[in-house]
Amino acid sequence: GAVVSQHPSRVICKSGTSVKIECRSLDFQATTMFWYRQFPKQSLMLMATSNEGSKATYEQGVEKDKFLINHASLTLSTLTVTSAHPEDSSFYICSARQDSNEKLFFGSGTQLSVL
Amino acid sequence: LAKTTQPISMDSYEGQEVNITCSHNNIATNDYITWYQQFPSQGPRFIIQGYKTKVTNEVASLFIPADRKSSTLSLPRVSLSDTAVYYCLVGEGQWDTDKLIFGTGTRLQVFP
Numbered sequence: 001g002a003v004v005s006q007h008p009s010r011v012i013c014k015s016g017t018s019v020k021i022e023c024r025s026l027d028f029q030a031t032t033m034f035w036y037r038q039f040p041k042q043s044l045m046l047m048a049t050s051n052e053g054s055k056a057t058y059e060q061g062v063e064k065d066k067f068l069i070n071h072a073s074l075t076l077s078t079l080t081v082t083s084a085h086p087e088d089s090s091f092y093i094c095s096a097r098q099d100s101n102e103k104l105f106f107g108s109g110t111q112l113s114v115l
Numbered sequence: 116l117a118k119t120t121q122p123i124s125m126d127s128y129e130g131q132e133v134n135i136t137c138s139h140n141n142i143a144t145n146d147y148i149t150w151y152q153q154f155p156s157q158g159p160r161f162i163i164q165g166y167k168t169k170v171t172n173e174v175a176s177l178f179i180p181a182d183r184k185s186s187t188l189s190l191p192r193v194s195l196s197d198t199a200v201y202y203c204l205v206g207e208g209q210w211d212t213d214k215l216i217f218g219t220g221t222r223l224q225v226f227p
Contacts, residue, residue, distance in 0.1 A: 006158070036217075043219050044217040045217075046216060093159075106158030108158050109156060109157060111156060
């Protein structure tokens with residue numbers, strides 16, 4: 001099956017710094033990518049939908065200025081957590097699909113810990 | 116989007132068949148039912164998808180009654196490596212075109 005690579009798998013940062021997470025579709029062109037966050041023992045919560053070449057659509061309650069999403073190419077989307085704080089510590093997961101009729105593939109996730 | 120309800124957790128032993136039922140009473144005509152598996156600290160992995168009746172692949176079977184208000188994921192002869200969280204999702208079209216909303220999932224624990 002298709003592969004979605006997410007990097008880094010784990011990051012620890014100090015409060016106030018920004019962290020960038022990359023999501024790459026390795027063997028297909030992803031017109032749409034989704035970003036989720038997941039707290040321990042909880043389900044995935046959709047944060048935003050990212051379409052290549054356009055602005056991301058954020059879910060209600062997700063601050064777009066804090067979670068910057070860029071989908072500049074058909075194989076790469078990035079999520080930048082700006083001025084991270086301890087409450088931003090979470091597991092972030094991306095997913096990608098080639099088009100609306102294709103299966104969704106998930107990355108392996110990024111564990112963010114903000115000290 | 117149809118809301119789904121699953122048991123929060125289930126326990127089983129190796130070699131047993133496990134059936135996880137998901138309720139989706141307000142499923143729409145165009146909705147498909149998809150199940151994902153998630154191991155700790157990993158992204159979800161597609162297991163199976165169906166629209167009606169029965170679907171089987173090398174990993175699992177999916178049973179959907181005629182009214183489609185529920186579905187059952189069947190895992191034959193589970194092993195310790197099947198310990199994971201299983202999510203039932205319902206979405207419009209074969210693949211949810213806009214959003215894929217995850218419910219609480221079922222945490223399956225397989226014991227030796």
